[in-house]
Amino acid sequence: MKAARVTSWGSPPEYITVPDLPAPSPSQLQLKVLAVGIPRVVRGRAARKHPSAFGASLPFDPSIDGVGLDEATNDRYFITASSEPLLAERVNVDRSQLVKLDAAADAVTVAALANPTASSWLALRRRAIGGCQGRTVAILGATSASGRAAVSVARALGASRVVGLARSEESLAAVEGLDEHVVLADPFVLPSSVGPIDIVLDYVGGPVAIDLLQAAVIRPGENLQYIQVGGLAGYENHTLPARLINRKPILIMGSGLGSVSTEEIEREGPGLVAMISQMKAPFEVVTAPLADAQSVWESKEVGDKRLVLVP
Incomplete structure (x- = not known):
C-alpha cells in the first residue's frame, strides 16, 4: 500500500x-x-x-x-x-x-473545512456559556482560515452581530458575513459603532488581545467571554493587567483538546459535519x-x- x-x-x-x-x-x-x-x-x-x-x-x-x-x-x-x-x-x-x-x-470541501471550522464550532458550542444566540461575537484574526470559517459558524449558531478584527483592511473587507470591520492599528481604537461585545474568539493572541479587552464595551450585568483559540501572533504568554480584570467583568477561557474533552468533540461531530457539508x-x-x-x-x-x- x-x-x-x-x-x-x-x-x-x-x-x-x-x-x-x-x-x-x-x-x-x-x-x-x-x-x-x-x-x-x-x-x-x-x-x-x-x-x-x-x-x-x-x-x-x-x-x-x-x-x-x-x-x-x-x-x-x-x-x-x-x-x-x-x-x-x-x-x-x-x-x-x-x-x-x-x-x-x-469530500474535498469537508476535508478542507473540518479543522478550521471545528475550532469555532467547539468554542461557541462547548466553551461559550449560554452559546452565542442573539449575541455579538468579535473574531480577532478574522482574515485567517479559521477566522473566516468562524464568521459562518457564529451566524449559523444565531449570533446577532459578528465583528471582524484584523490588520489588513483589504483582506478584512473581503471576509463575507461581517457586520463590522475593525482594522488593528497602533494605537488600537475600537469604534463606538461596534457596541457591546459578548464573546471574543481570539485566533491571534498577544498584546492586541489585551487592547481589545480593555476597549470593549460590556453589557450591564453581563460578562465578556474571552475564548483563546489560537496564537497566530506567536506569543507564548498573555500579560494581563490585574486592574483590567478587577474593573471589568471578563471570563477568560481557552478552547482546544483538554479544555474540550474527547467525548464532547465526538458528540459535536454530527452537527459540525452537517454544517460544513453545506458551507x-x-x-x-x-x-x-x-x-x-x-x-x-x-x-x-x-x-x-x-x-x-x-x-
Missing part, C-alpha cells in the same frame, strides 16, 4: 510503500481514503512543533482527520480526529470515529495527489491556500 510519511523532522512527507492493512476488527471499518486536509496543525505535527507530535517517532503520519469511502456500501464518512494514519490509500477506523456524510457533501469554503482550496505530497507541501502554488491531498 502507498502512503505519505514524514521520515525526517521538518521535511515534507515522502511517498513510500508501507505494509498492507490487516482485516478490520469487528469495531472497525476499512475505508478507502478520499481526501485529507493539511491545515496548520498538520504542518506543525510534521515539523514536530506541535505538542501532539512531541513523543512521536519516525516514520510519522501527521494527519488528523479526513474523508473515506466504504466500498462495500458506497457510504462516505468524515473521519474525526484520529490516531490512525490517513495519508494512505486505506485506513482501518473505529466506527465511533466516523460521521456519515450526506450524498451531496463534497461554501471561505478560502481557496488546492488539491493534489497524495503521490505529490513532498513536492506540493511547501510549494509556491499552494502558498496560503488550503491544501487537500487526494490518494
Whole structure:
C-alpha cells in the first residue's frame, strides 16, 4: 500500500510503500481514503512543533482527520480526529470515529473545512456559556482560515452581530458575513459603532488581545467571554493587567483538546459535519495527489491556500 510519511523532522512527507492493512476488527471499518486536509496543525505535527507530535517517532503520519469511502456500501464518512494514519490509500477506523456524510457533501470541501471550522464550532458550542444566540461575537484574526470559517459558524449558531478584527483592511473587507470591520492599528481604537461585545474568539493572541479587552464595551450585568483559540501572533504568554480584570467583568477561557474533552468533540461531530457539508469554503482550496505530497507541501502554488491531498 502507498502512503505519505514524514521520515525526517521538518521535511515534507515522502511517498513510500508501507505494509498492507490487516482485516478490520469487528469495531472497525476499512475505508478507502478520499481526501485529507493539511491545515496548520498538520504542518506543525510534521515539523514536530506541535505538542501532539512531541513523543512521536519516525516514520510519522501527521494527519488528523479526513474523508473515506466504504466500498462495500458506497457510504462516505468524515473521519474525526484520529490516531490512525490517513495519508494512505486505506485506513482501518473505529466506527465511533466516523460521521456519515450526506450524498451531496463534497469530500474535498469537508476535508478542507473540518479543522478550521471545528475550532469555532467547539468554542461557541462547548466553551461559550449560554452559546452565542442573539449575541455579538468579535473574531480577532478574522482574515485567517479559521477566522473566516468562524464568521459562518457564529451566524449559523444565531449570533446577532459578528465583528471582524484584523490588520489588513483589504483582506478584512473581503471576509463575507461581517457586520463590522475593525482594522488593528497602533494605537488600537475600537469604534463606538461596534457596541457591546459578548464573546471574543481570539485566533491571534498577544498584546492586541489585551487592547481589545480593555476597549470593549460590556453589557450591564453581563460578562465578556474571552475564548483563546489560537496564537497566530506567536506569543507564548498573555500579560494581563490585574486592574483590567478587577474593573471589568471578563471570563477568560481557552478552547482546544483538554479544555474540550474527547467525548464532547465526538458528540459535536454530527452537527459540525452537517454544517460544513453545506458551507461554501471561505478560502481557496488546492488539491493534489497524495503521490505529490513532498513536492506540493511547501510549494509556491499552494502558498496560503488550503491544501487537500487526494490518494
